[in-house]
Amino acid sequence: METNKEMRYYEAKKRVKEIKDFYVHLATYMAVIGFLAFLNFKDGFQEYPWFLWPAAGWGVGLAFNAASAFRINPFFNKNWEKKKIAQYMQEEEEAPQQRWE
Numbered sequence: 001m002e003t004n005k006e007m008r009y010y011e012a013k014k015r016v017k018e019i020k021d022f023y024v025h026l027a028t029y030m031a032v033i034g035f036l037a038f039l040n041f042k043d044g045f046q047e048y049p050w051f052l053w054p055a056a057g058w059g060v061g062l063a064f065n066a067a068s069a070f071r072i073n074p075f076f077n078k079n080w081e082k083k084k085i086a087q088y089m090q091e092e093e094e095a096p097q098q099r100w101e
Helices: 002-042 052-069 078-094
Strands: none
Touching: 002 052
């Protein structure tokens, strides 16, 4: 009983750390991209808004980090898993047993 409670505690602690790390990543992103935007505006934003390239690239990584931290997975959720398991079980029941003899 105690081991189950300890496992849940460590899993919760790990999840809190992942969320905290995401917020640190987000704050760093905002600070660095803000500084790059400031430099770009100072040196002539009208000419070329180059700060958007690192913002977009890093933003994709940040989005994946958020999806991982908050357990967001629109493609392979629990319903998808259940459907696939049922499908494979059905296929296995219907398929003839092959034996190597």
